[in-house]
Amino acid sequence: LPNTTLLHCSDNPGFLGVAPEPIHRNLHEFSELMKNNNLNCGLATDGDADRIGLYDSKGNFIDSHHIILLLIHYLVKYKRLTGKVITTFSCSEKIKHLCKYYGLEHETVQIGFKYISGKMITEDILLGGEESGGIAIKGHIPERDGIWIGLILFEFMAKSGKSLEDLIEEIYDIVGSFAFERIDLHIDDKIKNNIISNCKSGIYKEFGDYKTERIETIDGFKFFLNEDSWLMIRPSGTEPVLRTYAESSTQEKALNILESVRQTLLV
Known part of the structure; x- marks a missing residue:
């Protein structure tokens, strides 16, 4: 890769004051670098590059x-x-659609890569992935590796x-375009x-204009809505945070779903 531009590739245990999770809200400087330097593709990893x-x-x-x-x-x-695909509960439903298109077996597991890595040792697994990246x-180690995937x-x-962009359009031609959003609600434990x-009692039948059609509870609560959308509610086990997720046809609609969730839960 001779034409490579590097950003913050020196050792810094404080990560320059930025959370090292490789998600968009932590990578605005990286995004601007991409926009302003005529680069084809950008790869970012967390601190240990998994x-x-x-x-x-x-x-x-x-x-x-x-x-x-x-x-x-x-x-x-x-x-x-070939091989089986394993993804965690908060991953896109579009993955199931693509697996069905290619005739691949798919399994959904609890959130945490430990639920994937063991199966990669004992089964014929093509890919294992989680929402956190x-x-x-x-053909590689049965563990996360952000550099290898890049x-x-x-x-x-x-x-x-x-x-x-063109390769993503190939995907959309098969499964349709979509957007995924996540918002963490910082609330007290009570x-x-x-x-x-x-959620366990089945009280939530609708979220604003979005009616629930069915619920899955592998690890949290995933509510399937009309119009090929879904939302998910899952508590953090380590902090007073409630994680809310949504997938829909557009970013605007996914964010609208999450706002409806917030209003329903916090009335």
Whole structure:
């Protein structure tokens, strides 16, 4: 990679005062670098480089769900590999759609890569991934490796001769376009526990204009809505935070769902 621009690649245990999680809200400087320097693709990792963040040439953040879809598409269509796909409960439902399209077995597990890595040792796993950006693929170690995943995506671009944006459009041609959003609600434990109790009791039948059609409870509460959308509610086990997730056809709609969730839960 001779034409590489590096940003903050020196040792700094304080991470320059920025949280090291490779998500968009921590990477605005990186996004601006992409926009202003005519770069094709940008790779960011967390401090120990097991999680990946990705940017396209326009400085748009590519979340882990899109990365997982890109990897499945490349490994199956271009490299002719097979195997089971495992993703955690908060991952996009579009992954199931792509697996069905390619005839791959899919399994959803609890959140945490430990629920994936053991299966990668004992089963024929093509890919394992989680919403936080930790991903592993066949032919490498059964553990998250953000640098390796980045190199595989660079290889995909080089061998196909296509931009990251064009490759994502290939995915959308199969599963449809979508957006995923997550908002953490900082509330005290009493309110958090009351909300979780209400979820268990089945009190929440609708969130604003969005009616629930069914619920899954593998690790938290995933409410499937009309119009191919879903939302998820899951408490943090380590801090007074309630994590809320939503997926829909557009970013605006996903954010609207999350606002409806906030208003419903905190009335």
